Amino acid sequence: MGAFDVAIVGGGLVGTAVAYGLARQGARIAVLDEGDVAFRASRGNFGLVWVQSKGLGMPEYAAWTKASSDAWAGLRDALRDETGIDTAFARPGGFHVCLTDGEMERRREQNKRLHNQPDMVPYEVRFLDRKDALDLLPGLGPEVVGVSYCPLDGHANPLKLLRALHAALARRGAAYRSNTPVQRIERSGDAFALTTPAGTILSGKLILAAGLGNARLAPMVGMTAPVRPQRGQILVTERVAPFLKHPLVTVRQTDEGSVMIGDSLEEAGFDDRVGHAVVAMMADRAVKTFPALRGVRVVRTWGALRVMTPDGFPIYQQSAEHPGAFLVTCHSGVTLAAGHALNLAPHVAAGCLPDAAFAAFSARRFDVRAAA
């Protein structure tokens, strides 16, 4: 089926963002994907490009997230110039709404701990009471106690992002193969030989960006990817005239007008169906946040599976046993898209993830914990 500089296993947001970054470096690329129906976290994404509250327990992740957020405008512009597709990235500042005093207190406490970490990247987070929040978010319901606000938070259209990445890859001559799951990975001289139902693919480098599939694939090249599915459910409404400029962590209006309402954290294995009680709870919080949404119609609900590591942070790692094989896995494919395309891919192309930036993200951190 051909030989390539780099084979990327996974055609979701993570795989295509890294692939796009590599294509910009001039690499000959193959993206190997599953079929039309698969556990696709990318299609279930809420679309936040989110900074606040990320990185408690790993300040490197906070810095990595902020760097991606900072690079996002560049990614948006590049994709628009190359494909004509506007990914609708905007960074108007985002809110986390608290509905009780207890929630507000926990939020403040968590933020304090996050920003008190040594080596924490500094940025502004403000806490506003209901009255001050109303100036920025008209229509907040009477049950809203307060909000936290971060001017770095934004959002994008995850579906347009995925399409733009695919379109940009196609324009740059990358090979995209759907219905091509990777069954086996072996060394063949200097190259990796990937066995698929459609034949064998040879590549100089290999990126594993297969989401939950990484758990199976990583050991084939001497790494471990302890990822598990964590279900998140989302509701989406009919199109509504623009009423909400800012993204909230659980409510945002898309560029097309529909309102997305998230989300849940559920340990449900590989069951990605929708549960009414959880959907009801999400709807309840949404109408408490914006009572005017009560009469807006929900067009669709869905469940999707996040790709979760034991500590919730990404894995970026090059195989020590099989240099040239890289493992990339995270659950924030939109937020980190710019980081993957513009910050990570050049290192992959150069064949080295510098320790200073990436050592913290190695999956070896889980071995250490298991041993301790």
Place this chain on the structure above:
Amino acid sequence: MFARLPDLKERAVVRLTVDGRAIEARAGESVAAALLLSGVLVVRTTPVSGAPRGPFCMMGVCFDCLVSIDGEPNRQACMVTVRDGMQVERMQGARKVDP
């Protein structure tokens, strides 16, 4: 573009308004039928391109006959039965929410 047959069973006259204009319907009719029978062919413009749309399937499937009924936007006109005093408004693009 549609007219009632002359020799129908008698049904009570129901009065409603469309964008403030009074129209008459018959009891038991759907709002979409009442609109078509009063010569209203275009019931909304789409939120995507602003194109005009009228009732299409009349059985609740296509969502092209969306109108505002008594202040509630995006109701399927073919699935709602007319009532005296009902206020129907044609939809212009996406519905609004008033915060």
Place this chain on the structure above:
Amino acid sequence: MRDSMIDVAVIGGGPAGLAAAATCAEAGLTTYLIDEQASPGGQIYRAIADTPVADRAILGADYWRGEALVAAFQRSGAVHLASALAWDVTPDLEVAVSVGGGSRFLRARRVIIASGALERPMPVPGWTLPGVMTVGAGQILLKSSGAVPSGRVVLAGCGPLLYLLAAQYRRAGAEVALILDTTPAANFKRALRHLPEFLLAGSYLAKGAELLLSAQRSVEIVRGVDSIVAAGEGQLRSVRYNVRGQEREVSADLLLLHQGVVPNVNLSMAIGCAHDWDGEQLCWSPRLDAWSNATVGGVAIAGDGAGIGGAAAAAERGRIAALDAARHLGVLSEAQRDLRAAGPRAALRRAMRGRRFLDLLYAPAPSFRVPADNAVACRCEEVVARQIRDCVALGVPGPNQMKSFLRCGMGPCQGRLCGLTVTETIAAARGVAPGMVGHYRIRPPIKPITLGEIALLPKSEAAIKAVARG
């Protein structure tokens, strides 16, 4: 409110649902019929109990057969939830029902889905213009309001319903200017080997011939039409069509399209029933056992929603599914079920005789199923066929990836009007069978309901923990 436990929930009030509900209730089961329409009958017997059309000859004897079904249903003691939307069925057989802006769960021991049919999309350029409707819509207007078109009317497409409506209009004294018949000439050859069976089903033949002759006497019919465009600014003004290489145009106030009916599978798909591509009826049909049970436990599917068979067959299929529900619930033994099902099964065989001939004869032409580049495929999101083909060129394998790229199928109709078009367009572009391409993954609610309504559904401790963070 939660968990009023009932024996059987029947979803849909057409012939299959009415017969199923009556059969269950007569067997002593607590039975609810949940139907979106205000009065029973489904689309085929629409407004049968309250149509204003006084002259019974206009709608014809086949229509009035629905009276007996409704009467039997009303006598049976089944509870009728009218104007009620069943928008989900959980694995525990809790049927989510929305009535008057509020939802509740009906917990059933068995569920029979009788969701019926909808008209196959006929995505010709301009079909979104006001003034273009479906033949079914024209018939619903006639049945429920006694309404007939008053301007220049063109009927276009293929299938028996096209000629039935023409005949009903003629009997009502309404004029049809033109019928554009798109039936491919090659169909007859394919259908031919099923002709003997069709001839045995004499009633079809007589009815079909009568309809055709009736139409020919009063309307100009153009056969072999291979493309149609609805034209006009803001609303329909004319219909352009192509016949044997010749371009023609006629002015029109109303264009009614039709190319057959297909199972309405949104609910059965949303709750996870397996479906297969039917290569003869060119649609998705649920995978069923001999008693119409679907692959989801406790759920049966009867009537046209399980594959098109027509109204008479639908009623029998409703009865058969109901008898098996009664067996599952212990009010009939297996032997009793089999005995009672013998009559309906024989009637079903009679009703289905000749069906394959009709399916093949009226199979709509590929060019009207897989539209031209500039034709709208998804009416809600206004996606044209060219965009779908462009996606395939990017390597998109099926409807779900395509949907996420284009929003095609993401509007309020939830893919009902574009699903088949999309599957067949992708299949044609990829050069594979539609069954390989698949269908949209449908998710509840199967029709939009308000956020406020969902917010009032029962919650659980686990749900509160899964959602309330901070």
